[in-house]
Amino acid sequence: MSVHKELENVAPSKLSVRGVNKVFHGAQGKTVALEDINLKVDEGEFVCLVGPSGCGKSTLLNLIAGLDKPTSGKILMDDKPITGPGRDRMVMFQEHALFPWLDVMGNVLFGLKLKPNLTNPERREVAKFYIHLVGLEKFMHASIHELSGGMRQRVALARALAPNPRILLMDETFGALDALTREQLYGELQDIWQKRRKTIVFVTHNIREAVCLGDRVILFSPHPGRIAREFKIDSLKRPRDINDPDLTNYASTITAALKQHIGGSVAE
């Protein structure tokens, strides 16, 4: 396979979550993390899952990633059931999960080295492409601990994009960053998403963040985790700015809905 072909963006996939339940058996007995989840995500769509902690949004992300299996129901990717982790779905975690024993290049290469049909020089070229894409070409050989939090998440983004996945799963990826760095990364992520169109499922508890990034915001309510409502964010133009008043208005509507649902579930 030539590098050019490898560097072409693959078509994004659609996702279909059908009647998924997830039950954990722990020390306190049975916990229903997800109850009857039905969700469709279109090719190339940016979907944000929002809700308070314990609403199962991260659990759903792990199920889509194939790191865990649903208790019942199924998840289809392009109409084929997901059976385990795969290079077509890359995950970005809250703690960047970069490997400290490798430098920036080594981290981005990690997934590529597991990809067959490429020579090592080709893999390096692909890695360089993505390191450029996230703007870290000057830090190609830096150690991870030398980088700032924002730079680490950019390396994590490059590492996730490098194997050319069809779906990108982001689990509170920006949660541990300071507000300024986060705002900068919202811009960069939207920009990169325009260039490398992927289907993105983004988990967050920050509603403004969800409205800023998502085509659609899915609101989860806790105990058990269910989909409460969904909002289509079609009136805001891209690229969106987190400080845009329209966006803030939109976010307050969703926050109100969220409060209503949490109140409801507590009263039950």
Place this chain on the structure above:
Amino acid sequence: MKKNVAQEEAFDTSEKLKRFFKRWTGPALVAIVLLGLWETLSRYYDAYLILPPPSSVAEYLWYAIADGTLPGAVLVTLKRLFVGYLIGIALGIPLGMLCAKLKVFRDTLGLLAMGLQALPSVCWVPLAMLWFGQTEKAMLFVVVMGTVWSLIIATQHGVNSIPPIYVRAAETMGSKGMHTWIHVILPAAFPNILGGMKQGWAFAWRSLMAAEIYVVILTGFGLGQLLHYGRELMEMSQVIGVMCVVIAIGLLADKLLFSPWENFLRKKWGITND
């Protein structure tokens, strides 16, 4: 241009020399004073038998190096130490991995390792003599017993305490089985494993010295035996001379074997293992 570079280099070396002198002048002066005091007192009280002066220790070292007994003994001892240590590592890391992964191993070998790690491995000498005779094998056995338990415990602990997110991240990138072990779990556990290697080295080195002093090995004449014969012959300059060599080897090993890895840890993780 060329001249400039040469000048810079010259400047660099002179700067380095200056710094070197600044760092070491104090300690060197203290050492000279102490050695001088020792030399004077030892001569004044005519204490050649119980604490010979530095000059006679130096004399011993000079002749023992010249006639080859000391280098020979160093070689014999280092060979035992290195071979035994490497066997200990080669056994300890995989066994530690098994203990980390499988409960059966953790509840048997893991507990055994906890217990035996508390036993100075020189205590194995009587049994080793019985099993292997007065041979190299007996000495290797003592060194391996000094190394292997520390490595099992350190590896097990290291593997069990790595952040689970590393393995999950690797899984999503298509890593599994042996690939995950070699490229993720072992490197992630490396700071702990290095700690075990250092401890294993210290245990092995001390136990080997004790064993060499304690029993006679017919197949090779090591540093411990040299020290032992110094005692038998009431030749304290030999005893002190060998002690100096043992100290030097200990310091050198730390510098050559572990410093590079510790620098690696500091550079990559931003942590120190001290």
